[in-house]
Amino acid sequence: MATRNLYLVRHGAADVFGELTEHGRRQASLLGERLARVPVDTVWHSPLPRALASAHELARHLPGVPVAEAAELIDHIPETPPSRTTPCGGHTDTGADRTPSDALVARFARSPGTGHDRHDVLVTHAHQIAWLVRHALDAPPSRWRGLNSANAALTLIEYRSDAPPALVMFNDLSHLPPELRWTGLPEGTRP
Template structure:
């Protein structure tokens, strides 16, 4: 049975202008080394500079593999919860989202799922794709794979170049193989993209 393997990656650490920091380039390079032994077909990336630079950097370890932009991977809010389902800590974040903005985000989220979660058809070969994107998009894909309510994307976070692996097979539920794995990074490069806290 053919399998679609998705390697979901949050871009490397970036500055306030959305450009990769030196640490972000190091993170992407180390992730590329980790992925080098896999039969990757394509590296897809968000249109935003921090994701594009991360994709190009890790792809240096994947000679001959095409690197391409996918508009569906752009950073956006995939689902704006209603007042009754919004966790208190998120109320301020969603203040000011108008219905048109929320609808546009939902359309992008639906397009993301439509493009990247379809299992191969019978007789097709396995596929291996790297998606260099953003924390919200990884959360949305994982939430969908686990068939959780839409609001649960809020409870899933990914560190810079954290690796998440999803597998799709026809007739079976999606399989979450790994979430936010940072084992390719030394201690000083782990857990960037989160507020400072004590981390393992």
Template sequence: MATRRLYVVRHGAADAFGALTDVGQRQTELLAERLARLPIGAVWHSPLPRAVRSAQLIGERLRGVPVQEAPELIDHIPHVPEKPPAAWAGVFDGYDPAEAAKGERLADALTDRFARDAEVETHEVLVTHAYQVAWLLRHALEAPRERWLGLSCGNAAVTAIEYYTGAAPSLLLYNDMSHLPAELRWTGFGPSVRP
């Protein structure tokens, strides 16, 4: 039975224009050091600049590992709930049915491509965005579609999921930032008390 291991990571911290900040660059370098200890066979990334640059930095540390764009990893809202929680109302404000349907199609394409078993043993890195990490986590746990809301993750955090033939996926890690020193953790979250 072949196992597909996905290491789903959020890009490093970025500025308002989508470029990695100095903090984001350092986060990604430390993430790359962690990933270099694993038998990674491929790095896939979103087409957005913050993910592209993060994937390039990871690829520099994983010499010989192909780094490729995967359009399914682009930042998007994967599902608009019928009645969004009040705290999220502004996020969905103005979303029309066509935009919501496009997001659902992208989310389904993401899981169709990556959230499945493989014919051979694989270890793949997906460099993407917070909502896509949440979507893949929700999918692995077979939670309702609206459950992606609130499953936040930090910049350069690792979520690891295994997929097996004929079995439910296994969640190995979620939002793991142990490779980052305290001062580089929890970026990408709003202000709050941290555990």
């Protein structure tokens, strides 16, 4: 049985216009250095500029690994009806019978079945990471709201066909120096 390892990454720190800051570029680069030891198959990213730039910055450390856009990773509020523009700058048009969150889970939250193990990096947004973690833990849909991810934090979920999903790590910042940690989180959540 093959295993899919999903490395969930929130984009690096961005300015009010959604463009990566110098801190954000450095965060993404340091994460790329950390992931250079992983046999990454693909780096997937949200269509938004902050995720696109983060994906390309970290992929500089992963020679030969393809970087591709995945519309399912767009920033949206989970549990929202389809065909709505979100306050985060994303569009959630996925059809009348599926929410964007359903499409995200259907595409990425599963075992690859047979064949070789997969290692996919998903550069996305805090809400999408929270939704995938909530799904992996089989928690009620509303539980995604209490999960926050820092910029360039690393979360790892393992999917095997013969076992429930395993949350291996959540919001790991060990690859960042102290001055680059804890960006993107609400005030008061720093230790």
